[in-house]
Amino acid sequence: MPIDLTAASVTEAVQKAFEGTADERVKELFSRLVQHLHDFTREVRLTGDEWFTAMDFLERVGKTCTPTRQEFVLLSDILGLSVLLDLIHHPGSGSATDSTLLGPFYVEDRPTAENGSDISGEVTGTPMFFNGRVLDSDGAPVAGARVDTWHSDGQGSYDVQMQDTLHGRLAMRALLTTDDEGRFWYRSVAPRSYPVPDDGPCGEILRAAHRSPMRPEHLHFRLHAEGFEPLITMLVRSDDPYVERDAVFGVRRSLVVDFVQRDAGESAPDGTRMDKPFQTVERTFVLARKEQ
C-alpha cells in the first residue's frame, strides 16, 4: 500500500486496492463509490463530528429495522434513491403502464383471493370497489395474470402496523388472478393519505428539513404474467392534497386516478345495493412483453 498519501491522492490508492476484485461489476461499483464518497467529503469538507453523527444515524437506522419495519428502505425512499432506480430502469417510454416504488409494506405471504371477494379482512371503513383490467400493448386481455394489491385503511395504517388490533393477521391485501378477459375485481375499504413511519431516524431527517411525511392516498399493485415484464405500480387519488407533495417522490401523473364517491342507495359494481356511501375505482394496466 502506498504511504504518505494526501487528500488528493488517497482516492486513487483506495481504488487500486480494489483492483484484485474478481467480479468486474463489483470492482466498478466500489471504484465509483469510493470516487463519489471521497469527492463528496472533499467538497463539503466533512468534519469528524459530522461523520460520527452520520455513523451513529446509520447504526440507529439498522437497529430500527424489524421484519415489518424497513428503515433502510425508508431512508432510500425519502432520499429519492428508490424512485431514481425505478426511473433509470423503467423510464416510462412506450405503452406499458408506468411503474413506481414498491414501498416497505409489501408482504410475500399474502393471502390469495377470488375475484369479487372482500379483501378488507374485516377492517371497518368506507367500502371501496376496485375493477381492474390487464391488457397487452396491442389491447388484448392478459388472462391468468397474478395481481397483488395492498393498501392502508381509512386511518392511513397498513395491517402490519396494526398489531394491537389485528395481532399479526393480514388484511387489505391479496393476490388475485385475472379472468379470460383480463379482468380482476375486489371489494375492500377505502385507504387514506398517511405519513411514512416518522417515529424513527428517518423522521428526524424529515423534521430537520421541515419536510412533510405524507403520502397521498393510493393503492399498490404488483403484476406478473407469463411472457410479460413484471410491473410494480400504484394508483394515486386525484383530489388528494398531497399528490404533488409525496414524501417519497413516487407519484407519476399517468398513475393519478379518480376515486369516485357514490351515495348510499346506489348499486355497487357487483350489483349490491349499498346502504352507506362507498367508492369505486377503475383502471386498466398494460404490460410490456418480455423481449425474446
Ligand code: BEZ
Ligand atoms: C408505501 O407507499 O407503502 C410507502 C412507500 C415508501 C415509504 C413508505 C411507505
Ligand code: FE
Ligand atoms: Fe403505500
